[in-house]
Amino acid sequence: MINVDISNVWTCVSLPELLGEEKGIFDAHNLLCTHKPDGPDFAGWLGMPDSVNARLIHSIRRVTEKICANSDVLVVCGTGGACLGAKSAIDLYCGAGRNLLGHMPQIYFAGDSLSSRQWLELNSLLDSRDYSLHIISADGKALGPNVAARSLRWMMERKYGPQAKERISVATLVGSPLHRMGQEEGYELFPMPREMGGSGSMLTAAALLPMAVAGIDPLDVLEGAAEAYRELDVRSFDNPVWLYAGARSVLSRKGIQKELLCVFDQALLSFGRWWQRTVWRQECREGLGIFPATALIPDDLEALDQMTARGRGGVFETLLHFDPIAKKVPVEMDWKDYDGLGFLSGRSMDFVEQHVMEAMTETHNGEGVPIVDLQAGELTAQALGQLFYFFELASALTACVSGVDPFETSGSPTHACALTHLGAPTM
């Protein structure tokens, strides 16, 4: 389970201040777990890992086998947490260069923009290759995925004829326009449980299918999430998510509202985007909330050094790191020692990384920057489930403590406005 170390926030937060959040977090946690039959459904994802049944896992595996057998490429077309979540899980587990390394099927993501340049690039990538399509859209309304899915379905019908439907799967809410499409066209259909909400869709078939195609076992991911569900349900500061949410709440109250998620591998940059969007969605409402950004260490370190020198920028840092891998990569010898790092030769890169992390903590905390340390353990499929569950819950708790309902949604006003501008016929 994720280990939360807040020993470097005490420069800004006192123990009584943290304990002062206890009641708020307790109430927030209870509120999150309370189903509201009449209100917007949102709490389902909390108990979600226990609600996935064997039949769903079986469907995911069956469709995965089919895709792996008949496709060079899987195109995931969608938007929202499930899509970016699946991408970040695959980057994290398989490396950001998975598509380049010849692992089949390759996995591309579409529908996140309306750029023609990006679309034509995808077309070139699909040229003369066999592919399948997985459409993710909770309400089936988002413009980006719908425009992309129209073209992809059309291309597949032209290429595969009546067999096209064997290559298309849809994850959507029961009753959405896409649900009807899936039924009528005979696509593989993965209904999203309505009570999952957007944020929880990371742990539904929508995201689990592309992850499975990349070789991440859905049962393992759900097992990790279920374990997190049990361990993070504890209602005290023994609960690591309480520590993290508590520290964030105190810091936010004190005006320290810019959070830098510091990651140590290119492969975590898409996780950083997923996290950023989750925080925007759940916490940043009506001028409240923590404003998130992601930094890659040591690449961004010099910039952060400049930013945190003489502190007081309202910034705190959250370091997210995993156990080192078993294989050690040594720093090489260079007998001319141009760079003066000869004293490190034979040491492992992990050793150097660990000390950079410690030096960063010492230096920045010395300037008064609070630092939360998240040690996420070994990078396994189970750890992925825990990771996403942890950050979703932490964000939801912090939002609730500050009086914001993280799952209240009035839909997308921009979407409605865009339809009017585009001249949509009035219903």
Place this chain on the structure above:
Amino acid sequence: MINVDISNVWTCVSLPELLGEEKGIFDAHNLLCTHKPDGPDFAGWLGMPDSVNARLIHSIRRVTEKICANSDVLVVCGTGGACLGAKSAIDLYCGAGRNLLGHMPQIYFAGDSLSSRQWLELNSLLDSRDYSLHIISADGKALGPNVAARSLRWMMERKYGPQAKERISVATLVGSPLHRMGQEEGYELFPMPREMGGSGSMLTAAALLPMAVAGIDPLDVLEGAAEAYRELDVRSFDNPVWLYAGARSVLSRKGIQKELLCVFDQALLSFGRWWQRTVWRQECREGLGIFPATALIPDDLEALDQMTARGRGGVFETLLHFDPIAKKVPVEMDWKDYDGLGFLSGRSMDFVEQHVMEAMTETHNGEGVPIVDLQAGELTAQALGQLFYFFELASALTACVSGVDPFETSGSPTHACALTHLGAPTM
């Protein structure tokens, strides 16, 4: 040239307020252009485009030809603005999927982290392929690039023997440890002019070489930058960069200090990271400055809708977009019209994107969010030079107006601390 439209900031900023910044920007612009012979060199990059000579361009072309002739892969090993700048320019101009599309040589970036997982992935990518190495490090001290460069040089010496040096180029400051290495080992050497500073290194050989390998002509880039240098040197609000920097300064003064750079194509996400780091480095000092983050539209739109609903979050948005490409991609027909977008079929994706942008502006500005619109014209090599120059200058101006010296650097305290932790011998 980039066209700046601030008509959607007037909800928050009055004309007298903007004009009140005139004196400050004027002084800041003069200050930036004043060379300080005794102080830290920083102003060189302002006049930089005029200072590149034909010999340098010739060297870049010669090395580029050599790399293209003998390598499947170019590994760019470095950190800082030049490295991420080169990556973002290549993503922007060639598409983020360039390496997947079989364009040779592929270009990988290393040295931005100390992750063994990321390192082993690069090793797999290089396995049994011919490659060249381009090392970028201004002071030659950063740990990430040095550790990676040690291993890469060792691997190349084992693979190519004495011919290895034909495949290695170094861009570094005169007098740095890497400069000595380049000279003694007989590598191709691109000395970085000291007065360019870190931020200007985007327009030196360090970044121009990998861009040239990707097919971006260095002369075109510099021509664009030179044009920007002339047009953006105007000392009045006729200057687009004055408009942008002026709006940012007023907004920052009013506590609206979170800037969301909104981009409309996956390929601009790395540009977003480059920009974010530039703003961190130049503006975010001692608690001052605008805090930057990047959003992809429409992918992040629903989250931004939630965030900006009932405004007042201290956030403003900067939309960055280019002219549509010549080739039109139509929205496809679907005679069953499941998604209800049939009224759009035959329209182009650009048409839809344009209206989403307008709807976003209308909706968010209606909630009181100030929006700056940057129309960057056609996406050419010249436009790249303009783009980077524009954002570097805007950031430096805003910093100077707020009383911060954007180029003052006390080195990286974390780096010094890490060396001590790692047990470096005292000099």
